[in-house]
């Protein structure tokens with residue numbers, strides 16, 4: 001008999017397993033995939049740690065979370081500084097003085113950049129922006145919107161910016177300094193040796209069953225376990241009785257190339273609509289010590305999701321948020337099941353949010 005069945009060997013499930021095991025609880029961790037780690041899984045190919053489910057950069061403002069993850073791995077000092085390619089032009093991201101001075105020949109100082117953006121904004125300014133296009137133009141003006149936002153966003157979300165909610169763009173920093181750091185967080189890096197090693201350490205000494213789908217073995221598993229921590233999709237747990245939650249999916253096309261350096265940066269965003277992928281990741285540039293004569297790149301194609309596809313980004317619009325609330329009400333009535341992680345709580349969680357949410361749920365259990 002197990003104290004806990006943990007469905008999902010991703011970051012949320014693994015933090016729970018590690019903490020419960022430390023408290024002397026007997027846990028069984030299952031995952032329907034053939035590997036641990038969920039979406040942060042990295043696989044070493046040709047001496048390069050490949051981020052199989054998309055680029056993962058650990059960043060947090062919270063010192064406790066940073067110390068927590070550092071127990072399991074040393075981190076390098078990688079700082080995310082993506083580059084945007086618009087047709088045959090290259091710009092720095094996020095929007096900062098490097099971007100502005102390259103966009104406009106007569107802009108050299110922060111006040112000139114500010115003035116230029118203000119001029120562009122004032123032509124189209126809308127008092128209460130009701131969609132992403134209006135919000136973006138209010139934020140950075142028409143030129144940046146047209147070159148760096150419009151095409152990328154439409155590819156990413158499969159809809160024109162006019163039909164998207166304004167909040168999506170609020171995450172992107174706009175800076176009047178020469179600072180290409182994509183994140184404002186104090187702590188940032190990539191674990192040396194990859195993310196899978198972190199999960200291996202968390203699950204050390206705990207029983208793990210891979211290729212094991214909860215719904216296939218539910219009857220048997222429920223007899224063997226007192227409580228469940230479930231990190232799969234919440235609507236699936238309830239057999240989609242109210243209908244299914246929607247996601248945006250991503251398809252990765254990876255290639256091993258016989259050259260040491262393809263694009264000179266870990267992340268290059270392709271911001272014009274005509275290029276079908278949103279970005280190219282070159283995995284070796286997340287690390288600084290790769291001596292491989294080869295390189296591995298992944299093209300990311302954002303795609304429409306249908307039931308059965310891999311769910312990536314929750315579509316937190318009105319329909320889906322209210323549907324989630326209905327499932328959440330059912331979940332709150334459960335005595336022996338805890339729903340966690342990005343699928344269990346239908347929330348776009350970064351890794352630091354996942355750790356913090358798992359640790360606070362464990363506190364409640366205590």
Ligand code: FAD
Nearest residue numbers: 008010011012032038039054056057214232341342350351
């Ligand atoms: P998951 O990793 O999805 O784990 C859930 C696990 O449950 C999966 O392994 C799944 O196979 C398993 N499972 C589901 N159903 C069943 C079932 N029926 N039976 C058995 N097992 C089941 N965060 C950052 O902090 N920085 C980044 O740079 C970053 N980049 C990202 C890029 C992309 C493209 C995406 C999609 C996400 C990114 N994230 C990033 C977010 C990060 O991936 C998540 O915060 C984290 O992986 C969530 O962990 P989780 O355990 O909740 O979910």
Ligand code: UDP
Nearest residue numbers: 084148149150152153156168169171172269
């Ligand atoms: N975005 C953009 N151009 C870029 C990068 C991002 O227009 O080059 C927009 C896009 O709408 C995206 C949002 O900013 O959905 C948030 O970007 P972020 O990189 O934070 O998204 P992630 O893919 O990491 O969730």
